[in-house]
Amino acid sequence: MQCSDESEPLLTLQEQSDLINAEFSPPFISCDPKLLSIFVVAFDTRAGNVVEWKYPESYSLAGVEFKALPSGAHNVQHDIMIFELANSFGLAAYIMKQVDNSAERGARMKSVGVISSNYLALSQHEEKLVELAQESVERPGAYEPLIQYFAEYNQSFSVPVSLELKSNTVGSMYDLFKSQGVQIFTLWKMLLLKKRILLQCTPPISRHCSYVLCLAALCHSQFTQSFPLFYVTVNDVTTLNYKQSYIACSADMILKTKGSTVYDVYVTGSTVVDPQGEMFPVTRGDIIRYNQLCGAVDKEYGKKNTSEVDRLIQGYFSILTHDLFNTLSNLVTGNRTLQPADLKDIRLHNSDLPYLQTLVDKLGYDVELFSPSCCEEHFSALL
DSSP states (O other), X not given: OOOOSOOOXXXXXXXXXXXXXXXXXXXXXXXXXXXXXXXXXXXXXXXXEEEEEEESTTSOOTTHHHHSSOTTGGGOSEEEEEEEETTEEEEEEEEEEEXXXXXXXXXXXXXXXXXXXXXXGSGGGHHHHHHHHHHHHHSTTOOHHHHHHHHHHHHHOOSSEEEEOOOSSTTHHHHHHHHHTTHHHHHHHHHHTTOEEEEEOOSOOHHHHHHHHHHHHHTOBTTBOOOEEEEOOGGGHHHXXXXXXXXXXXXXXXXXXXXXXXXXXXXXXTEEEOTTSOBOOOOHHHHHHHHHHHHHHHHHHTTTOHHHXXXXXXXXXXXXXXXXXXXXXXXXXXXXXXXXXXXXXXXXXXXXXXXXXXXXXXXXXXXXEOOOSOOOOOOOTTO
């Protein structure tokens, strides 16, 4: 990974060690992990995406056929999707099998999925769903194993259960950091402002669902909360219109044309733009922080310990977020004026002051920021 050319000190060895070994408080939730439904979605050459089968039959799955079989699925052999559906969450495993069958135009495409009340309960089903999806394309119409899995799981789980928010794949946080570069700090800032963030993606969708989860983890602290929707489609436009904050991904490129009615931040690869297509500015503070973290990541990645790299990245942002909100909260009850020393303590820079003012206003904090003699950069008025 290439860091920027700004010559700034990297994290010290002690700071790197502290980040990797620190005891963080990841988001835990006490929830009922019971399955609400299990289903099969298939592609029909005449009708398109259809719900082939569901259990229980009375459970409403309106719209699931487009989330469990996303646009462009025919270009991949397998995939995993996570999505929101009517205030619950689903996970589906997709399989495509080549067949010598003119009625299916040479390819059988199916997804087997489950619905649960909380996305934190879904990852434990992934391996079994892949197995069931494979069986579904091999033996169409054989639904007994699905009913059996649904019943056995719901009889065996314990309530309540504590589940840790984590990405499905080790290395997802590093992949996100590598793909975004310095723009990772733009996304972090947008997350703290509770903006609506939409990632453009193409199958396989699983990688971007992991990115959504990683972004949620970047801003997690006792002061902030994120709202991951995971995979969304054009059929979710009405829902997205009234969401005040979310993180999601979509393969439906038409959503980009919906602009500010649907999103505040649109991400295509490493390009991060507002609804008018204007890129968000990168501040000198962003570059300094990126250099610090990039150097530590490069050093740790050289040891080929991917899980520790993920932990280091999440730890850096967790501490950055905690220290920022903790400092602002203390100022509200203290002298109410942010001093230059405070800015340095929370790893911010004079160039971050316009953004910081926006954040303070958003939070409704009665805090005054000091006026530097020269503020080199300005943040987008959109914020």
